[in-house]
Amino acid sequence: MASLTTLKLTNRSPKQGIKKLPPSIDLPAGATVEDVKKLIAKQAGINDHNRVGLFYTSTRKTLKDRKAVIAEDKDVAEAGEVLVKDLGLQIAWRTVFVIEYLGPILIHGLAVAARPYLVKDPSMSPSQWLSFGMIMAHFVKREIETLFVHKFSANTMPARNIFKNSFFYWAFSGALCAWSIYYSPWSLAATADQPLVDAAGTVLYLFGEISNALVHLYLSSLRSSGGTERKIPYGYGFSLVTCPNYMYEILAWAGIIIASRDWSVALFIAIGAGQMFVWAKGKERAYRKEFGDKYKKKRFVILPGLL
Structure with a gap:
């Protein structure tokens, strides 16, 4: 699980998706959920990383623990992918x-x-x-x-x-x-x-x-x-x-x-x-x-x- 180095990104709401969402991002060693949000926000041109919501592909539930190492999350590691949504002004x-x-x-x-x-x-x-x-x-x-x-x-x-x-x-x-x-x-x-x-x-x-x-x-x-x-x-x-x-x-x-x-x-x-x-x-x-x-x-x- 800890070998996850690339994470695929997919808009959770295709009709109202993030236009500049990159198809994937490279994960630095020990990257947390919050780190991933910051990377996505930077590449997608979102000024506040807190607007970025990450969700499991299987359950579509949110990744709540912002300090969790994302590569150590079993469900994320097995899927190699997360769903992403712009949560709006925070x-x-x-x-x-x-x-x-x-x-x-x-x-x-x-x-x-x-x-x-x-x-x-x-x-x-x-x-x-x-x-x-x-x-x-x-x-x-x-x-x-x-x-x-x-x-x-x-x-x-x-x-x-x-x-x-x-x-x-x-x-x-x-x-x-x-x-x-x-x-x-x-x-x-x-x-x-x-x-x-x-x-x-x-x-x-x-x-x-x-x-x-x-x-x-x-x-x-x-x-x-x-x-x-x-x-x-x-x-x-x-x-x-x-x-x-x-x-x-x-x-x-x-x-x-x-x-x-x-x-x-x-x-x-x-x-x-x-x-x-x-x-x-x-x-x-x-x-x-x-x-x-x-x-x-x-x-x-x-x-x-x-x-």
């Missing part, structure tokens, strides 16, 4: 997350700041202020983790996806939750007067947020800077579920639900939990495939006894 994953989480911060901040100009009584109840603080702190934490903690296996994603990805956060945890908590005539937080309930929500929220942050820091420590390697995680919650970071995030949002008493917050995290379940199932399959018997299989991926 944007960094880190930038996508920063924009996603910025929405709720701006919307909730503006919603509270605008109350004196939009309602007769601009004062907010303790429960409303608590809900505001929880939501703002959550997304500020997410921004800090995005900038300084998370390590991404992929460099970029198609730029058009940012609108789809951001809509969920800006519309649901941003606009919908802000309106329902601070402005809706049916807001339970506006009339709440149960300090013990607020305290219970706060304790659950802090436990979830702190635990989620600890798991993120641990996961970051398992990957080298710029690397794509995967290791088997152990410890804080990993004996219970595949992705304890999702479990703790759901618990934190459960704390916000208790404090806000709001249906919109419950709707947001219910939809989010559904997506997290899909991601966690995929991660469980990946762990089982990559590590085999070394990995202790999990029955539940995000919530013990439930999901």
Whole structure:
């Protein structure tokens, strides 16, 4: 397999193919998937190598690990060929997350700041202020983790996806939750007067947020800077579920639900939990495939006894 020196290239979409795609390229020793993308981009006149997508000829699935030595990939070596596609304008994953989480911060901040100009009584109840603080702190934490903690296996994603990805956060945890908590005539937080309930929500929220942050820091420590390697995680919650970071995030949002008493917050995290379940199932399959018997299989991926 390691003797592969020439790689045949074929447009994955002949009708919308890369016009200047070379029929083949010579592979330098130890060339990675990312190296191949750079070679193709240079020869095809593509200004950003991240636009180049490589796919297996047999399954037409993408070659995900950009740091993998392409000659050591069994399927590629046997075929001696990959399919190539221009993925279009790209944007960094880190930038996508920063924009996603910025929405709720701006919307909730503006919603509270605008109350004196939009309602007769601009004062907010303790429960409303608590809900505001929880939501703002959550997304500020997410921004800090995005900038300084998370390590991404992929460099970029198609730029058009940012609108789809951001809509969920800006519309649901941003606009919908802000309106329902601070402005809706049916807001339970506006009339709440149960300090013990607020305290219970706060304790659950802090436990979830702190635990989620600890798991993120641990996961970051398992990957080298710029690397794509995967290791088997152990410890804080990993004996219970595949992705304890999702479990703790759901618990934190459960704390916000208790404090806000709001249906919109419950709707947001219910939809989010559904997506997290899909991601966690995929991660469980990946762990089982990559590590085999070394990995202790999990029955539940995000919530013990439930999901």
